[in-house]
Every structure is written in structure tokens, then in C-alpha cells.
Amino acid sequence: MEAVRIHAPTGAAVAVALVFSVMAGSVHGAGTTPDITGTYWATRYYGKLPIVGGGDLPLTAMGKEAYAKNQAGLKGGEIADAARKYCVPDGVPRSMASPYPFEIIHDPADQITMVHELNHQIRVIFMDKPLPTYREVVAFPYYNGHSVGRWEGDTLVVQTTGFNEKTFLDATGAPHTDMLVTTERIRKTGGNELEDVITIHDPDYYTRDFQVRFTYALRDDVRLEDYVCGEPHRDINMISGVPEARRANAAAGK
Amino acid sequence: MARSGLSKLGIMGSIVLSLACMGSASGQPAQVPDLSGGEGGWVHPRGTGFQPIPGLPPPVRQDPGHAYTPGRGTAYRIGDLSNPNLKPWVKDVMKKDTDEIDAGKIAFQSSSSCVPSGIPLMFSYPRPLLILQTPKKVVMIKEAGESRHIYLDVPHSANPKPSWYGESVGHYEGDTLVVDTIGQNTKTFLDVYRTPHSEKLHVVERWRTIDGGNGLELKITVDDPDAFYQPWSAIVRDQRGEEPFITEEICAESNENFGLFDFHTPVATTPDF
Numbered sequence: 001m002e003a004v005r006i007h008a009p010t011g012a013a014v015a016v017a018l019v020f021s022v023m024a025g026s027v028h029g030a031g032t033t034p035d036i037t038g039t040y041w042a043t044r045y046y047g048k049l050p051i052v053g054g055g056d057l058p059l060t061a062m063g064k065e066a067y068a069k070n071q072a073g074l075k076g077g078e079i080a081d082a083a084r085k086y087c088v089p090d091g092v093p094r095s096m097a098s099p100y101p102f103e104i105i106h107d108p109a110d111q112i113t114m115v116h117e118l119n120h121q122i123r124v125i126f127m128d129k130p131l132p133t134y135r136e137v138v139a140f141p142y143y144n145g146h147s148v149g150r151w152e153g154d155t156l157v158v159q160t161t162g163f164n165e166k167t168f169l170d171a172t173g174a175p176h177t178d179m180l181v182t183t184e185r186i187r188k189t190g191g192n193e194l195e196d197v198i199t200i201h202d203p204d205y206y207t208r209d210f211q212v213r214f215t216y217a218l219r220d221d222v223r224l225e226d227y228v229c230g231e232p233h234r235d236i237n238m239i240s241g242v243p244e245a246r247r248a249n250a251a252a253g254k
Numbered sequence: 255m256a257r258s259g260l261s262k263l264g265i266m267g268s269i270v271l272s273l274a275c276m277g278s279a280s281g282q283p284a285q286v287p288d289l290s291g292g293e294g295g296w297v298h299p300r301g302t303g304f305q306p307i308p309g310l311p312p313p314v315r316q317d318p319g320h321a322y323t324p325g326r327g328t329a330y331r332i333g334d335l336s337n338p339n340l341k342p343w344v345k346d347v348m349k350k351d352t353d354e355i356d357a358g359k360i361a362f363q364s365s366s367s368c369v370p371s372g373i374p375l376m377f378s379y380p381r382p383l384l385i386l387q388t389p390k391k392v393v394m395i396k397e398a399g400e401s402r403h404i405y406l407d408v409p410h411s412a413n414p415k416p417s418w419y420g421e422s423v424g425h426y427e428g429d430t431l432v433v434d435t436i437g438q439n440t441k442t443f444l445d446v447y448r449t450p451h452s453e454k455l456h457v458v459e460r461w462r463t464i465d466g467g468n469g470l471e472l473k474i475t476v477d478d479p480d481a482f483y484q485p486w487s488a489i490v491r492d493q494r495g496e497e498p499f500i501t502e503e504i505c506a507e508s509n510e511n512f513g514l515f516d517f518h519t520p521v522a523t524t525p526d527f
Contacts (some may be wrong), residue, residue: 037388045527084525086506101527105393107386108290115393115401122395142502162331219389224403226370226418229506229520236527245527254525 029035033106034154036186038218039224040194041101045241047171047248049093049140051206052197052211064207070173075252079173082166087229089121089143091167092160092182093198096214099239101222112149112156117224117234125149125158141178169200171245176202180230192218287429288427288463289470295382295397296470300324303378304445304488307473311486314447321350321481330361333447339482340449347450360517361383362448368399370418370517372442373435373457374474374488376400379446381493385461392424392431398503404433411437416453418442433459444476444491452480469493 049057053235073079083090100117107113114123125147129154137146141164149158160182169176185198194216202208225234236242301322306312316322318450320332332352335345355361364371365379377383381397392404414421414437424433435457444451460473470492477485506519 047527051396070374081525083524084527087522088504089502089521102259103393105386105388107388113384113386113395114395115395120399120401122401122501143504144502146501223405228418230522233526243525248523249527 005206008042008199011116011121031076032231033080034188035106035186036104036156036194037106038194039101039103039219039222041219041222042214042216042239043098044215045099045236045239045245046097046214047241047245048172049097049172049212050214052213058207058210060203063175063202066175070168070175074173081168081171081173083119085170087119087227089119090183091143091163091169091176092123092145092215093120093200094167094170095123095144095214096184096196097170098199099236099242100179100227100234101219103224103225115224117212117227119229120227123147125156125180129183131159131161134161141165143167145180145182152185155185155187158182160184175205176200177204179204188218189215194218256373271313276506284441285428286426287431287462288467289385289387289392289431291383291385291464291470291494292493293498294494295383295384295499297381297495298490298492300380303380303490304374305476305490307489310483311484312337313476313486313488314340314445314449317352320338330355331363331446331448333445335451339484339486341414341483344450345479346527348448351448356494362443362518363446364507365398367517370442371400371453372418372438372444373402373413373422373445374459374476375445376402376419377459377472377474377490382497382499383492384499392433397500399505404431409436416440420455429462431459431461433457434462435459443511451476451478464491 019098020229051057057063068152070079074081080086082088083094084197089095089172095116095118097119098116102114102116105113107166110127112127120142123144127149129148131148132146137234140164143164145160146162147160148164149156151157161174163178163180165176165178167176168174180200180202182201185197187195189195195213197211197213199209199211200206270409289389289490300476304313314333314337317332317334320330322331323329333348335348362376371511376396379396380388384395386393386395390406392406393401394404395401402422402433404424406423407425408423410423412423416439418439418441420435420438420510422433422435424431426432436461438451438453438455440451440453443449458475463469470487472490472492473485474490475485476487
């Protein structure tokens with residue numbers, strides 16, 4: 001039988017390769033997961049949900065009624081856009097439309113935290129845990145819901161449930177119920193870009209699940225700033241969609 | 255031959271692996287202390303925030319003439335202005351505040367008004383604290399709303415624009431995370447007694463775990479030559495929280511309902527976008 005011979009240099013190379021794959025992720029090691037830690041900033045702002053494949057929101061009759069009520073209320077002022085007025089969290093998917101930077105931090109190993117500059121809102125994703133049941137979270141609904149995550153290859157899959165009913169899906173007032181469940185597929189595409197494809201599941205208001213997609217540039221040159229409600233903030237007029245949104249607000253007397 | 259080749263690999267592999275587990279590819283020091291407090295974060299009992307360090311100028315303490323009796327009638331944090339370290343304008347500001355509170359004003363606390371506490375006040379509050387570490391930065395998140403960012407192994411900017419939390423840079427010294435913060439605006443107070451500060455405020459924090467990782471010790475040095483005659487120091491000792499960290503609790507919700515009191519929580523009168 002031929003003796004198995006592993007030359008030390010080759011062996012060392014294998015060991016080093018193993019080591020580098022282990023080092024990705026939390027600074028306290030170890031895990032062979034992709035590293036999406038970084039600061040990200042959208043290059044486009046969508047006030048209206050950017051539906052994959054285009055088209056209109058697939059609203060049920062109840063959904064249409066709720067949407068009409070939101071739109072009328074926002075226009076007339078009876079309904080406040082709380083995320084913009086009181087700087088409470090935007091919810092999901094609207095928080096992921098933020099025209100301000102956010103950070104993804106992968107630490108400790110079983111947790112991923114998103115820290116948003118906008119409204120200083122935070123989303124904590126518990127890794128490799130089951131999605132809570134409606135009963136487990138119905139007493140503790142969150143603006144940004146309760147999130148669990150897992151890796152599928154290079155993609156972070158985040159499921160979120162337990163949303164309160166105080167948010168809209170987008171700036172136009174697209175409605176959702178507290179039965180909303182979102183599934184996000186977050187991954188780096190082409191090196192310096194991150195994409196988040198978010199599936200909306202809310203059968204009372206939408207006839208079918210549908211996806212929206214946001215992309216962000218990796219911006220490790222950017223440091224998150226304070227965000228205090230009503231104070232002047234960093235310039236975001238270079239984010240396409242923002243000047244238009246601001247003009248529309250001004251025209252509507254907001 | 256195979257056996258010795260394999261054992262060479264084994265030795266090489268275990269050396270490389272143990273070196274790797276001690277640091278990251280970016281050239282971090284050999285051992286990055288683990289400051290994570292687990293699922294419950296780091297907590298301390300209410301009222302045990304900034305403790306004095308023997309031999310060093312102490313933090314402001316409660317005025318003996320104003321008993322602090324939470325839960326038994328109105329109780330506010332009122333600072334003892336006989337502290338010889340306070341410069342006259344600081345005492346004047348605090349005396350005016352105390353007089354207004356005595357006359358019925360609600361004492362301000364950053365946590366009720368949903369505004370940033372700044373450094374070091376953020377760490378005086380008993381709510382759980384999460385410490386998240388990456389190779390390039392440390393982010394600290396307080397339950398119910400605050401977060402601050404520390405950039406590792408970089409110098410301060412020449413003239414950081416004043417902000418609520420200032421600019422924090424840090425590095426590890428053995429088992430300790432050392433943080434240096436400048437550039438805080440003057441909208442924050444230093445402590446629960448509403449001690450003011452100037453833009454010259456310079457805070458140094460030294461964070462390390464104690465009790466075999468079951469405790470966290472924070473030593474703070476507050477240096478503001480416009481406000482104090484000498485830098486003062488304080489220590490905070492935390493334990494691991496027993497309840498899971500509440501990942502969302504929104505202070506500004508109080509604005510959505512009509513409460514009895516107006517805590518002057520910031521509101522955007524026009525939408526940002």
C-alpha cells in the first residue's frame with residue numbers, strides 16, 4: 001500500500017485555507033459563513049414599493065379599503081406618518097428603503113444586528129432559531145417585527161413576524177396587518193453591492209405573496225451619524241428619489 | 255514517513271488555527287477580549303450608576319438636602335453643588351435648574367425625553383447594554399434606544415463636528431477596551447444630576463470583564479477644563495442581565511398618545527423625505 005505522504009508546505013496551505021474560512025464572521029470566531037458586516041447606503045430611494053416585475057400592489061378588497069383609508073388620512077392629516085413625524089421605526093420593508101446609511105454587525109456568532117441611522121432604529125436577527133409563532137409574539141408586537149435568520153450559501157435569509165399595525169409598507173401608506181410575515185434574501189452581489197429581496201406575505205390584504213428589491217452600495221468610508229427627530233441631518237439629496245419626494249411633500253403642504 | 259508528515263501537518267495546523275482564533279486577518283492584537291454580556295446584556299441595579307473611585311475626584315452625588323426616594327412620592331435626582339470640583343457657571347446652571355424643580359418643574363432626563371444621553375451618561379442608566387465587536391469597531395446598544403459607535407485603531411479627526419455622542423476612537427490594551435471621546439455637543443448632560451459640560455469635554459473609558467467574565471467594569475474619566483477644576487472619575491460595575499435583552503422598545507411612542515406630561519420629545523414638524 002502506497003504510504004500517504006502530505007508534504008508540510010501543502011499541509012500548511014490546507015490548514016491556512018481552513019483557518020481563513022473559519023475567521024470570517026464574528027470577531028470571536030468561528031464559522032464558515034459569509035461576512036456581510038459593513039456599512040451600506042442605498043443609491044436610490046423608493047417612496048412607493050419597488051415591486052419585482054412591476055405592476056400594482058395585488059390588493060384584496062380589504063386591502064384596497066385599508067389602502068384608501070391610509071391615503072385619505074395621510075393626505076388630510078387625520079393619520080400621521082409616525083415614522084417621519086415621531087421618528088418611530090419604519091417597519092419592514094419600509095426601513096430597508098431608508099435613504100440613510102445602515103450597518104450590519106455580525107456579533108456575537110448567533111446574532112446579526114442592523115443599526116440604521118434613520119430614526120436610530122435597530123433590527124436584531126437571531127440566527128438559526130425558529131420563527132416565533134403568532135401566539136408567542138402577539139403580546140409583544142414590534143414596529144420592525146421579530147426576526148430570525150439563517151444562511152443559505154451566500155444568502156442571509158431573514159424571516160420576520162410579530163409586527164405591530166403602526167407602520168405602512170411604504171411612504172404611500174400601503175397597508176399591512178399584524179399577520180404580515182416578511183422573508184428577506186440578503187446577499188452581496190458583485191463585491192461592493194448588497195441586495196435585499198423582500199417577500200411580503202399578508203393574505204388578508206394581498207392576494208398573493210410579492211417581492212420588492214432594494215440595493216445598497218457598500219460604504220465603509222461612511223460613519224453613521226446621530227439622528228434626532230426634527231434636527232437637520234446629513235445631506236441625502238444625492239440619493240435619487242429623495243429630491244422628488246421632498247418636492248412632493250412641499251407641494252402637498254407637509 | 256506518512257505518520258511524521260501527518261503529525262507535522264497536525265502541529266502546523268493546530269498552531270495556525272490557534273493563532274487564527276486569537277485574532278483576525280486584519281492584524282488585530284493577539285487577544286480581543288470578549289465584552290459580550292450574553293443574551294441579557296450588562297445591567298446594574300438602579301441607583302448604582304457612577305460610583306466614586308477611592309483617591310480620585312468623584313462624580314457629582316445626590317444633594318443631601320433633596321432625598322431621592324423613588325416610589326415614595328416625587329423624587330428627582332438633584333446634584334450636590336457643594337462639590338468643590340464644579341466651576342461657578344456649572345453651579346449656577348444647576349442651581350437654577352434645582353430652583354425650578356423645587357417650584358414644580360419636571361426634572362429632565364434624557365431617557366424620558368427620548369434624546370441621546372451622550373457619553374458617559376448613557377452608561378449610568380441601569381437598562382441592559384449590548385456590546386457588539388467587529389475587527390474595526392465596537393457598537394454599544396442600550397435597551398430602549400441608544401447606540402454609540404467606537405472606531406478602533408484610528409486617530410481622532412482633526413476637528414470633529416459636535417454631535418450628541420461625539421467621536422469615539424478606541425483600542426484594546428490587553429484585557430481592556432480603551433475609548434477616547436471628544437466632539438460632543440453641549441445639549442447633553444454628564445450624569446443623572448444634569449451636570450452640564452462644554453465642548454471641550456473629553457471622556458476616557460476603560461472597559462473590561464471581571465469575575466471570570468460574569469461582570470463588567472467601566473472606569474470613566476471626565477475631563478472638561480471649562481467645567482471642572484480637575485478631571486473626575488467614576489466606576490460602573492455591571493453583571494450579566496438575567497432577562498433577554500429587549501430588542502425594540504421605542505421611547506418616542508409616548509408622543510403618539512396624549513400623556514399627562516410633555517417631556518419635550520423631539521418631533522419632526524415636516525417630514526424628512
